Amino acid sequence: QPSAPADPFAGLNPEQRAAVEHDMGAGMVRPLLVVAGAGSGKTNTLAHRVAKLILAGSDPQRILLLTFSRRAANEMGQRAAGVLQRVLGTSTAVGSLPWAGTFHSIGARLLREYAGRIGLEASFTIHDRADSEDLMGLVRQDVGLGASNGQKRFPLKGTCLAIYSRVVNSREPLADVLQSTFPWCSEWEEQLKRLFGAYVDAKQEQNVLDYDDLLLFWAEMASDPELGPELGALFDHVLVDEYQDTNRLQAAILQGMKPDGRGVMVVGDDAQSIYSFRGATVRNILDFPKQFGEHTRMITLDRNYRSTQPILDASNAVIAAALERHAKTLWTDKAATGKPQLVLIPDEAEQARWVCNRVLEQREAGIRLTQQAVLFRAASHSAALELELVRRNIPFVKFGGLKFLEAAHIKDVLAMLRFAQNPAGRVAGFRVVQLIPGIGPATAARLLDAVAEAADPVAAIEAFPAPPRAQGEWEQFTALFRTLRTTGLRWPLEIELVRDWYLPHLERLHDDAPVRAADLDQLVALAGGYGSRENFLTELTLDPPEATSDRAGPPLLDEDYLILSTIHSSKGQEWKAVHVLNVVDGCIPSDMATGSAEDIEEERRLLYVAMTRAKEHLHLIVPNRFFIKQQAQMGDRHVYAQRTRFVTPVMLKHFEECVWTNAETLQVRKPVPDSVRMMVRERARNAWK
Numbered sequence: 001q002p003s004a005p006a007d008p009f010a011g012l013n014p015e016q017r018a019a020v021e022h023d024m025g026a027g028m029v030r031p032l033l034v035v036a037g038a039g040s041g042k043t044n045t046l047a048h049r050v051a052k053l054i055l056a057g058s059d060p061q062r063i064l065l066l067t068f069s070r071r072a073a074n075e076m077g078q079r080a081a082g083v084l085q086r087v088l089g090t091s092t093a094v095g096s097l098p099w100a101g102t103f104h105s106i107g108a109r110l111l112r113e114y115a116g117r118i119g120l121e122a123s124f125t126i127h128d129r130a131d132s133e134d135l136m137g138l139v140r141q142d143v144g145l146g147a148s149n150g151q152k153r154f155p156l157k158g159t160c161l162a163i164y165s166r167v168v169n170s171r172e173p174l175a176d177v178l179q180s181t182f183p184w185c186s187e188w189e190e191q192l193k194r195l196f197g198a199y200v201d202a203k204q205e206q207n208v209l210d211y212d213d214l215l216l217f218w219a220e221m222a223s224d225p226e227l228g229p230e231l232g233a234l235f236d237h238v239l240v241d242e243y244q245d246t247n248r249l250q251a252a253i254l255q256g257m258k259p260d261g262r263g264v265m266v267v268g269d270d271a272q273s274i275y276s277f278r279g280a281t282v283r284n285i286l287d288f289p290k291q292f293g294e295h296t297r298m299i300t301l302d303r304n305y306r307s308t309q310p311i312l313d314a315s316n317a318v319i320a321a322a323l324e325r326h327a328k329t330l331w332t333d334k335a336a337t338g339k340p341q342l343v344l345i346p347d348e349a350e351q352a353r354w355v356c357n358r359v360l361e362q363r364e365a366g367i368r369l370t371q372q373a374v375l376f377r378a379a380s381h382s383a384a385l386e387l388e389l390v391r392r393n394i395p396f397v398k399f400g401g402l403k404f405l406e407a408a409h410i411k412d413v414l415a416m417l418r419f420a421q422n423p424a425g426r427v428a429g430f431r432v433v434q435l436i437p438g439i440g441p442a443t444a445a446r447l448l449d450a451v452a453e454a455a456d457p458v459a460a461i462e463a464f465p466a467p468p469r470a471q472g473e474w475e476q477f478t479a480l481f482r483t484l485r486t487t488g489l490r491w492p493l494e495i496e497l498v499r500d501w502y503l504p505h506l507e508r509l510h511d512d513a514p515v516r517a518a519d520l521d522q523l524v525a526l527a528g529g530y531g532s533r534e535n536f537l538t539e540l541t542l543d544p545p546e547a548t549s550d551r552a553g554p555p556l557l558d559e560d561y562l563i564l565s566t567i568h569s570s571k572g573q574e575w576k577a578v579h580v581l582n583v584v585d586g587c588i589p590s591d592m593a594t595g596s597a598e599d600i601e602e603e604r605r606l607l608y609v610a611m612t613r614a615k616e617h618l619h620l621i622v623p624n625r626f627f628i629k630q631q632a633q634m635g636d637r638h639v640y641a642q643r644t645r646f647v648t649p650v651m652l653k654h655f656e657e658c659v660w661t662n663a664e665t666l667q668v669r670k671p672v673p674d675s676v677r678m679m680v681r682e683r684a685r686n687a688w689k
């Protein structure tokens with residue numbers, strides 16, 4: 001006889017259960033804040049709560065789940081669906097949650113729906129960071145701030161965008177942002193104001209939104225006395241994961257939609273806040289009870305289900321040394337394996353070899369590659385390792401620091417689609433029109449002006465007198481433009497047409513055309529997964545595929561591959577074995593971050609995030625020499641590295657120190673008791689007496 005399905009809620013501990021069942025069935029669901037350390041089940045608890053809500057009769061369409069990435073949203077949806085199926089039986093099909101995604105993607109969706117009511121055109125296209133920089137660059141020229149006029153140079157377009165973005169996201173005045181974060185630009189305050197005014201106008205004229213607009217317009221809508229309540233009424237429950245990495249604007253969105261916090265649940269860990277460089281602020285967590293009033297309920301979780309005790313001891317020690325104390329000490333009853341290893345290695349090449357050896361060894365011991373990850377501070381740090389992996393035929397996928405969408409040929413094809421979607425968009429227009437030989441910036445500008453003024457963009461382009469050199473290519477271009485604009489082709493047929501049109505240009509422009517053509521095929525294949533052009537462009541811009549593998553395309557789902565990831569992109573995830581590269585001063589903390597005490601503290605939290613990804617095996621690798629890229633004039637060079645300052649001598653007792661010599665053998669350093677360490681130090685200090 002079939003056994004009754006196990007109760008999926010039975011395994012929750014009392015605090016988790018309290019969060020999952022919080023005000024269930026009550027008339028007013030009070031705001032709930034769960035603050036808890038890494039691996040304590042925050043995300044898991046959220047997923048269980050979603051399932052519980054649905055079981056208790058909530059309409060899934062009225063649940064909004066905000067996560068850090070699309071991947072996280074999908075995973076959470078799957079976890080919730082899994083719980084539901086265990087309760088309801090496998091015959092019940094539980095679809096994914098309709099309203100789960102990042103703040104940006106949900107914002108885009110709401111803005112399209114509400115466009116007409118807030119003076120936007122629903123066909124808006126979205127600029128990614130690079131596009132936004134380009135537009136900032138164009139506007140900079142237009143307002144006459146582009147060229148250096150012999151005096152001190154006006155900030156670069158990227159810097160201008162960063163300042164603009166910071167002002168918008170932090171909701172602080174320009175002057176304050178300049179003073180606190182971009183002091184070297186303070187003298188340009190007046191000019192920047194002028195520039196930003198023109199930038200905002202340009203976006204409006206061209207019917208484009210940048211990333212920040214998705215939050216900004218949403219926040220403005222939410223704080224509007226008429227629209228705010230209407231938005232809030234769309235959802236009974238709003239749940240947010242990784243709340244420590246949200247910014248002021250995101251908190252304002254919550255506040256606007258749910259002024260009394262009814263149905264709002266956020267979870268986060270202040271010790272894992274690692275996005276302040278993008279304007280995120282832990283204050284959002286700290287201020288949550290103030291924001292939503294005294295009926296806010298707070299729950300903490302301190303039992304860790306992810307890592308072994310030695311890994312937790314080491315991680316706790318690292319974070320306990322933080323300037324701002326995080327009063328959480330995690331514990332677990334997971335059976336202990338050895339201590340985390342601190343592996344001392346001659347240089348980066350040896351580091352790459354060692355990691356490969358270790359990864360293979362662990363695979364032999366039964367840990368699949370997908371259960372192992374190599375984490376690093378910056379995307380470029382894995383270069384040596386990637387070479388070694390390829391040499392040894394170890395498949396891998398790399399997350400974070402993606403270059404795929406930044407490649408010129410991919411951008412060209414996307415620009416054509418975007419131009420067809422929104423002919424008023426200058427950045428896409430400029431890019432694509434200038435692919436045609438004989439059309440330079442001046443002609444392109446005239447053409448785009450004509451398109452912008454015309455009621456019918458297709459007619460305007462067809463009527464435009466193309467320069468003689470452009471003739472053949474021009475006709476193909478206009479024909480394609482007409483097709484894309486007028487014939488409602490089935491998606492993804494459109495992108496195939498664009499690719500075919502683009503291939504001759506590709507051969508003309510690039511020596512490695514065949515390799516790039518393969519990328520385009522990959523893009524076309526990817527496009528098939530989206531329902532429409534608009535959907536594809538929006539999703540791709542907001543949540544670009546995170547992973548790249550080697551050029552041959554992503555591995556199949558059932559294949560085994562090693563995960564390479566920046567620490568930032570590893571958020572919320574876990575692996576049986578974790579290797580952290582370059583745990584040296586200069587990498588963690590990064591050279592770029594050693595300005596202020598806050599910067600350093602964020603780097604410490606970053607190391608904490610990396611360490612707490614590990615379930616059973618954790619290796620921090622310390623190459624004795626490593627390579628740094630320097631300013632162009634100085635050339636690259638090797639430097640001698642120090643173990644990261646975040647692992648102090650007193651913390652060494654939490655690690656097993658190992659030394660890797662080129663002889664392929666790993667010698668475990670005998671642990672030295674604290675007493676001996678102190679004695680040696682004291683003797684040395686007193687030697688002069």
Ligand code: ATP
Pocket residue numbers: 011012013016036037038039040041042043044045269272304305306571572573574
């Ligand atoms: P992070 O801060 O890194 O995002 P988290 O607090 O979100 O971590 P989860 O990812 O939800 O933690 O959970 C960590 C691990 O612990 C997961 O493998 C999860 O399945 C497991 N876990 C959580 N709660 C329990 C429980 N009550 N019993 C058994 N396993 C649990």
Ligand code: MG
Pocket residue numbers: 042043044241572
């Ligand atoms: Mg989590």
